[in-house]
Every structure is written in structure tokens, then in C-alpha cells.
Amino acid sequence: MRSNFLTARRLVALGLGLSVSFGLQGAALGQYGTLKGQVVWDGAQLPQLEPKVKAGENVKDAQVCATEPIPDESLVVDPSSKGIQYCIVYLARPRGENPDLAKQLIEAEPQVVVDQQGCRFVPHVAAAHEKQQVLFKSSDPVAHNVRLQGFSNSLNFMLPANGELPRVLSPERRPMPMACDIHPWMQGFVMVFDHPFFAITDEQGNFEIEGIPAGKQNLVIWHEKVGYVTAGGARGQEVTIASGKESTLAPVKIAPSQIK
Template identity: 35%
Template sequence: KGTIKGVVKLTGKPVEMKVPAARKDAPVCQDKDVVYNAVVVNDGKLKDTLVRIAVGGVQGSWKAPDAHAVVDQKDCMYEPRIQGVVSGQQVDIKNSDRTLHNVHTYKGSETLFNQAQPRGADPLTKSWSDGIIKLTCDIHPWMRGFVVVTDHPFFAVSGGDGSFAIEKVPAGKYKLEAWHPRYGLKTADVTVADDKPAQVTFTYAGTEAEPAENKDELKGLW
């Protein structure tokens, strides 16, 4: 088994935007402008990109882990903004804010569920078999979160320095995918050897169109 390591870069100018907060939520969302970090870049390195071996690209079957993944609504944002889960893995959606949210999830243009979640409510526990799941809030329309569902556990999300690492990958040749909520999909071929890291760099120009999974992002307010 080996490791796939790499970095995600952005060569163009990142999107910068502040979203006016909902006034009825003072002081939860109103006391300052909400900075919608759709694109987070440090020294040309891009955060929040999901990198995975393509679906169906790893031989064998993989059981969903017993541990639940967690998505939290905190400071009127979804945290983490993007994460990967294995098919069938339970996801707990929490509301840590002192205000009402409604969790409106999509797969493509299809609504999967739309449920109010008051402050202090129990988590909503969901699972999905495949796809890129988008989480929104109709009360606070800038809120976006993404859960990328894969049929194996070989995925990672790029950190603040753009780096990622996928460990314990069976030796072999694979197609690697990088998906960013604003800039979409990039692919690369990679060969993994036992005990020898494979190195991959993904580069976005910043001119890419919004991906279909997120086409209505902030209703065109970029």
C-alpha cells in the first residue's frame, strides 16, 4: 500500500465577497458582515478541494465506518464546508447557532429533504449512497456545505496550504479527481507503489465555470 500526496493550486484571482447578514437574526448573523469563503487561497494554494480516486476505481467492497461524520451550522455557515464520506456512512447535521436554520439538501437539482432545525434541536442523521450532496439554508441563502459520497475511503480535502494526502491506497494505477465547489472537476492519472508516495498537483486557472452540482451558487451573486 502507498500514499497519494499533492497540492491544489489557483493561479488566477480568487473570488472575494461579503454577504449582508439577515437582520432578523441579531446578534447571531447581523453584528458583522458574513464573509462567504467560497474560495480560500493562501499563497496560490487552494483550500476545500475534495480529492478522491474516481468512483468505481478501486477493486473490492468497502463498508461504511461506524463513526458518524458531522456537519455543523455555526456562525451562520456550514462547517466543514466540504467533506467526503463512504457510501452509507451516517452524517449528523447539527445546529450550534442560537437561531433557526432549515437544512435544505440537493443532489443536482433534486431536493432530497428540507427540514427546519431550531436552536438546540437534536441532530438530523442522514446517509446517502452516492453523489455530491449540497446543503443550503433558505433562511440564510449564503450558507453552503457539500458532502461528497464515494464507494471507497480513499479521499481527502485540501487544507489551508492546499495540501492533501490519501493513505493506505492499494498499489495500482488510478484516475484521481479533484472537485472544488466553485471551480469544478480536474482529473489526473496516478500510479501508486508500495511504500512510495505518489505526487500529484492540480491547478485551477480561476476561469472555470461553476460545476453543475452547484450551478445556482448564491443565485448568481459572484
């Protein structure tokens, strides 16, 4: 977890539509806040997705790829909290900057690792700052490839067994699909940002973004089975960040009817 740059006075709950303006002047003076929230499943029944590969199935490199079931991670819902994992949460065109936050992020994690492990991408969804390397690697004793297609990045390269290859990627406007053509069930997403205000929801669907310039910002939540979850599409939905405080969104819900 990225450490906060503030001595914390915790918690004022703010809904998505609540608006209190602090303006960019406060942000320029180093006034920042934290945004927390949760993305949850709004269906009575949890989705039940069949594994992409069953144990013992006759697939390419089955001695590695079919030793155990490979789950379909396109819609991962926690049974207890109904939280949805692997949503990408970020600010669209942030108003203001936080150079210290970006520096700390890059120093703490100079590389974001995307592994090919058990014939699946780990993690299924990754996000990086443009100044972080993305290290594509394979922990498998068989060859893979990595194919990425975005607006600013187009890559397709081989990874030998237990190989690795670092790449510096350009910022993207949307998450890039990631695939291995040798094992076509292997799919995931990578998004690259030119700012540090992003997160990926955890196993309980929670996210936290610290060090956001105070004032009005536009928040985007994206999920691969829905697209843009929040209103406003790629422009985002307006939220207000309170200086020196932790703002918590009302739970963001995904209904079964939204799934594509």
C-alpha cells in the same frame, strides 16, 4: 490524519502522467500506497470575495447572523502558499479495496459533523463514507433548516435552535449542494462515498489519501467554482500508485479563467 498501514519508505515524486503498472494482484495481496498533492491558485492576484453578510447588516436573525462578517467560502486561497481549500479529492471507481482502511475510518470517526455556526455551515465542504453518520447540528440560538439535493438523497428538514439530527446518507456521484432556506446565503456541499479513498484539501490546499491499492487508479479533483479540475471529468485522470511508497502529484493548478 488516517494512519498508514505500511512501514513507510518515503518519497518518490510522480507526475500526473507517469505510469508504472503494479496491477490488481498486488492490491489483492495488501500492497498499498499513499497519494499526496496540492491544489494551488494560478493567478497573479489573489481573489478578493466580498463577505456574504457584513457586520451589522439588516438580515434575518441579525442578532446572531450579523455580529461579524460571514465570509464567502466558495473560493478560499491561502495568501502565502496560494493553496485552495475545500477541493474534494477522490478515486473514481477504485481498482481494488482496502477493508481495513474503511473499518479504521468508520471506527475513528463514526460521525461526520456539519454544524450551523454563526449562520454558516462548518465545515463549508464535508465528505463521508456511507457507513458514517452525518450529524447535522446547530450551535446557533436560532432555527435553521438543511436542504440537500442529490441523485440518491433528497432531504429538507428543520433544525431548532441548538438542535441536532443524525442521518445516514447514500453514496452520491457528485457533491450535493447544501443550503439553509431561512438564511439563503448559507451554502455548502456534502459528498458521500462507498469507499474510503477521499480527502478534502486543507487551508494550504494539501491533501493526502493513504492505503490506496497499488496500480493504476483514476483521480478526481472537484471544486465548486470550477467543477472537475482534473482531466477526464467524472471518470477521473489516471495516476499510478506505487506499492509501499508515497506518490506526490505535481501541483494541480486552477487558473482564473476556470472560475465559473
